Amino acid sequence: MKIFDEIESEVQSYARSFPRVFTKAQGEYVYDNEGKRYLDFLAGAGTLNYGHNNPLFKKELMDYIQQDGITHGLDLHTKAKGEFMEAFNEIILKPRGLEYILQFPGPTGTNAVEAALKLARNVTGRENIISFTNGFHGVSLGSLATTGNSHHRGAAGVSLNGSSRLPYDRYLGDDIDTTHYLDKVLSDSSSGIDLPAAVIVETVQGEGGINAASAEWLRNLELVCRKHDVLLIVDDIQSGCGRTGDYFSFEDSGIKPDIVTLSKSLGGFGLPFAMVMIRPDLDQWKPGEHNGTFRGNNHAFVTAKAAIEHYWRDDSFSKDIKRKGDYVAKRLDAIVEKYGEGNFTSKGRGMFRGINCINGEIAGKITHKAFKKGLIIETSGADDQVVKFLCPLVISDENLKAGLDIVEEAVKQVCAAEDSIPEETDYFDDERAIS
Template identity: 50%
Template sequence: MKISEQYESNVRSYCRSFPTVFNKAKESIIYSESKEYIDFLAGAGALNYGHNNDYIKQQVIDYLNSDAIAHGLDFYTDAKEKFIAKFQSSILSPRKLDYRLQFCGPTGTNAVEAALKLARKVKQRTGIFSFMGAFHGMTSGSLSITGNKEIRAGIFGIANDVTFMPYPDGKMANLDTIAYLESVLDDSHSGIAKPAAIIFETVQAEGGITVAPIEWMQKLRALCDRHDILLICDDIQVGCGRTGSFFSFERANIVPDLVILSKSISGYGFPMSLLLIKPELDIWKAGEHTGTFRGNQLAFVGGTAALEYRENIDLEKEVELKEFFLKTFLNEKIKPIDERIEIRGIGMIWGIDLGKFNNPQLVKNISDRCFHQGLIIERVGRGDTVLKILPPLNIEMSILQQGCSIIQQVLTDCLTKNMYNNSQLEKVSA
């Protein structure tokens, strides 16, 4: 770690929370030289199929050994055409979804930028509505629609005509947020112009694991239709089966105009982002939104293999069973530890909200102690007071249970013994 601390930029983050040198990973376990850790982070959602998935890895190795195209810009290639065909036959056609596929730059934020640019081009309006608590990426356009003031601090000139609207979470429990949106759009004196698009997450992951109600999503779709506004779904972290179905919006039986995918779309953690566009909205001119690494052939190979793998093991059924376990365990074993604990989640993304303790350092120390006990778990939400459970979708049930037991043990030790003094908690974590 010394060489990284000496030469790597201060911008590094995850390594500060999990300070060890990792050298191997397999399925749902990450290894250092002296210890193994259960992974409840899964590459921040990029490893839905686990580390070094054997089925996907073999497809990638075979492709590399064949000296096939590794980098291809947006050339027609065998790897890309196979991915498109598989995505169409396995994902879009069975759901009767009609989208064009735009391969963007290597990370999700690039597809977000493309979506914003295209929406403004289509509607010839500059405004965008986003939601409080949202996270959409770290480049300028994506930051402009991200709610976290801390990561926006010191960045000037990125407002880009963005208006933040209330999201249906606990803070807005007494507000009909859709009615509020409607009133803003209908009021000629609201001071807010009609936007080109509304971008939303069906589950605000970085925002604290807040799950949008089905009725709310349906009303949001209807509102966009009434007011001639495009609806953009950011499915970067909670798509690709994370909530059960491949797309997280399926449970609401709605069809967004634009859908953003990244993270696990490549299947193996390779950089890839994808924007799905309703055909009538695909008005790009050639090369109008481009990027050198939009032709990551290994990502196409991994993505095709991932779609095959999820069918081979009936992944949706796997997620359904593990969702039932997580929901039951968290509500019956974790929530009773202290009445201030709140549990939220869906599928294989769950949050343990400790915000009511009003002690962010307490939550950090709990996460640190989990790490010392062999569990990698991230903190998210306002003040980083929500423990986020985000394991690989194919995690073995026994390992999932073991990881949850570590959380139960740590929370019991730290909360029931009233260890709210930071120095005491540090001693417990050591």
């Protein structure tokens, strides 16, 4: 650990919650340098929906590398890119009645958001972007302007302009549809809210605290955008690629966004990869107008194609995610009912779930105790008050139950303020370790 203390920046964050040196990972497990095994309910902050080192993808990636496949190609046409685009179009887009142009910006989520915002502004000739309370869209300056979290915004060092923030679904209470407020301010030339180029929204706010918008609210939001000729951008970076049960998190609402941003689990294997889906008539970029040296990761094209072909050719994987999501919801509801006493609520959709605690201190104690028992799980929300569940979608039923058992025991101990089980207890038998 000495080298990390000596020369790594103080900006590190996850390493503070999980102070171990990790050496190996497979499926839903990660291992530290002392051989201790952990269940991973963080999964790269939603990047590893298909688990660590998925063997189905690893073989295809290794074959590609052994054949000296293109590693870096700027935006040149490559076989890997072409095959990914064909698979994505035939297996994901066409069956859903969706038609989009695909743009490959830099390889991270914030790169995709920056491209989406820039394109919306160029196409409409307007500057303002509507974003929402508790939204998170990245920490580069353009996307940071649409991010709500004060901790991240405060590090910008400059004024963050070009965005107006409005209340998200149920932010003002369960009985208030905040899209009515949006419609009102856009209809009133004296509201002080400039007519925007676009509205950017997460259907489930991950970093903001697992706030899930209702299908009705999303449909109303789309109607308001259409009424005022405003583009609708869905940020599906964390909630997409199956996390809510469908490939896209907006599918069950029936909306059709003008622009969609994807990253995180898009590449399947944890490789950096981002994409912007653009309504065809909006693809008004001039050649090279938005670029980046690492736009389009050819290794990620290979594993992204494998993920689509292995898991999304039919609806069986989607059904399994929803089944597991229902199980998680029932378990969390039971934990809240048994130990809550008004301090906890459960929230989320599909396998994107959380326990909302009365404050961040309680949530932090729960995740700390869980880690001591062999579970990696983090918090989110404005005050880190939500215990956030992001386990791989491919997790076995046995390990899903085991992880939830650990969380329940951690909640029990925190609520009782006593350690009924020693912190060093490992919930897993050595015999089950992967050699």
